[in-house]
Amino acid sequence: MLSTQDGTVFTGLRDISAGSSHVLAIDSNGYVISFGDNTYGELGNGTTGSSAFRYPLYVLQAGGSRLGKALAVYAGNDSSFAVLEDHTVRAWGHPHWLGVGSATTSSFATEVRDEFGQVLADVRTLAVAPDGTHTLALTGDGSLYVWGQGISGSLCGGDLCLTGDGTSDASPHAVPVRNALGAPITHPRSFAVGLQHTVVVQSDGTVLTWGKNQYGQLGDGTTTIRPKAQYMLASDGTPIRDVVAVHAADNYTLLITADGSVWTVGSDHYGVIGDGQAPGDSSYRTYPVQVIEEDGTPLSKVIAASIGRNGVVVKKSDGSYWSWGLIAGCELSSCTSATVPVLKAKRSLLLNR
Numbered sequence: 001m002l003s004t005q006d007g008t009v010f011t012g013l014r015d016i017s018a019g020s021s022h023v024l025a026i027d028s029n030g031y032v033i034s035f036g037d038n039t040y041g042e043l044g045n046g047t048t049g050s051s052a053f054r055y056p057l058y059v060l061q062a063g064g065s066r067l068g069k070a071l072a073v074y075a076g077n078d079s080s081f082a083v084l085e086d087h088t089v090r091a092w093g094h095p096h097w098l099g100v101g102s103a104t105t106s107s108f109a110t111e112v113r114d115e116f117g118q119v120l121a122d123v124r125t126l127a128v129a130p131d132g133t134h135t136l137a138l139t140g141d142g143s144l145y146v147w148g149q150g151i152s153g154s155l156c157g158g159d160l161c162l163t164g165d166g167t168s169d170a171s172p173h174a175v176p177v178r179n180a181l182g183a184p185i186t187h188p189r190s191f192a193v194g195l196q197h198t199v200v201v202q203s204d205g206t207v208l209t210w211g212k213n214q215y216g217q218l219g220d221g222t223t224t225i226r227p228k229a230q231y232m233l234a235s236d237g238t239p240i241r242d243v244v245a246v247h248a249a250d251n252y253t254l255l256i257t258a259d260g261s262v263w264t265v266g267s268d269h270y271g272v273i274g275d276g277q278a279p280g281d282s283s284y285r286t287y288p289v290q291v292i293e294e295d296g297t298p299l300s301k302v303i304a305a306s307i308g309r310n311g312v313v314v315k316k317s318d319g320s321y322w323s324w325g326l327i328a329g330c331e332l333s334s335c336t337s338a339t340v341p342v343l344k345a346k347r348s349l350l351l352n353r
Helices: 328-332
Strands: 015-018 022-026 031-038 048-056 071-077 079-084 089-093 105-113 123-128 133-139 143-146 171-176 190-193 198-201 207-211 226-231 243-248 252-257 262-268 284-290 302-307 313-316 321-325 342-347
Touching: 022 071, 022 079, 079 123, 105 243, 123 190, 133 190, 198 243, 198 252, 243 302, 252 284, 252 302, 313 328, 321 328, 328 342
Parallel strands: 015 071, 190 243
Antiparallel strands: 015 022, 022 031, 031 048, 071 079, 079 089, 089 105, 123 133, 133 143, 143 171, 190 198, 198 207, 207 226, 243 252, 252 262, 262 284, 302 313, 313 321, 321 342
């Protein structure tokens, strides 16, 4: 139950998002609230500092008014974002990751702007990296924009892999996402950002990827950094096709295809790949592999997924939930460092009650 320090309970929350150490939510009246760590002003209450706020406070705009009329919130590592009813974006928190046009900490909700200083308009949805360092935005006309940078000042340590065309590795404002030839990537079916990699499903069902690739998370058969967008490949070297949705976590990527099957690629830490093979810090796949169920048959009829660093949960068309990785192992025992991960998709014990 979420309540203020005086005991007032928030009911009818419209949206909620958790970062690594802070939480955002939208109350029943459309106002954004926050609590948790506030080192970089990610709570948006006009202050910064290492002291955590245990109770929710309203996010504020410059001038002190509450940030309202919010449709969705997104919490990164040390950054926060909200899409409003007018389809503009507000950002606050870490100075280098906000897209507000300057590299200064913002403890108030501030408008995200494009490279020409105009407010980024008609935004429909965002994808925020697990560490909050870069963000993608889709606008109503099908355009994709990106902003942010890596923790050390560049996303890929000097390799120019922010925008997809190999020309930029950091941007304080929203800039178009482009392919290897410099043409804008538009009308994606789906898109996602991992720790330092980006994945976009094009309108034809093929997949473009770029960024860090030390665990093969780009799915091109290598572990080579790719500053420019290139196709994710099947094991026969041809572009993988018929993809309808994509998800990305720290160092792996998950795809859902039109037939409801699920494919994963990248790091197999804690068994998140789901192909039944032994996991480990040095275990990874460089081409997408199909997730299988406990009996060895391919996982099928999947319509939605949610993934994290150490586990995956998917929903089938019959309404059942399936999971694998450490999250599934935690269902079978208390979740400790000794918990054994589940290496194949298993019908969830908790979610199917």
